[in-house]
Amino acid sequence: MTPESTLLDTMRMLFKNRVALSSMSKLPWSEENEKALDKFILDSSIRTLVVDQLAFFIRSDGGLILKETFESTVQFGTVRxxxxxxxxxxxxxxxxxxxxxxxxxxxxxxxxxxxxxxxxxxxxx
Incomplete structure (x- = not known):
């Protein structure tokens, strides 16, 4: 496992832990879901990620998502x-x-x- 993949795994967990949807929390994320999440984490030009049309993540303009900057860079929530x-x-x-x-x-x-x-x-x- 490379340092980059370990870092990406850590970043994925920051997002997954905040998706508190009953249908998502018990099911494993699909490869397609993880690819979309990885793209959002790595591409700072993508401002919004919608999960299951109920949860959302919004990055500050041009913000890099790192473990140390997650709380100040990413706004998140659910609509229900x-x-x-x-x-x-x-x-x-x-x-x-x-x-x-x-x-x-x-x-x-x-x-x-x-x-x-x-x-x-x-x-x-």
Whole structure:
């Protein structure tokens, strides 16, 4: 086993441990699933990976996925249950942090957008 394959195995487990779908957690991942996961891990131009249309992983722009950078580079979550609750979880877990941590927007636009987003989130709760 090469150091590269050992590293890739470690990275796969970081993702697999976060896919908490009852149908996926007990079944082995297919070779096709692992190839898609490997491609996402290795190709920083791929921003989104959807698992079983219920779980998702989003990498920060151009971010390299390493064991040490996983938590700061990858946003992940699942969409399930009540639509309003799912939207609230998605907004709080994915969208709001991306907006808050973004350096791509001018501060005035980001502040205006954030104010409207918080008003929207307040209406969801």
């Amino acid at each position: 249950g009540n639509a309003t609750e799912s939207l609230l979880r998605m907004m709080n877990g994915v969208h709001a942090p991306q907006v808050t941590l973004s350096t791509a927007w001018p501060e005035s636009i980001k502040n205006n957008y954030s104010a409207h987003m918080h008003r929207f989130l307040t209406n969801l709760t």
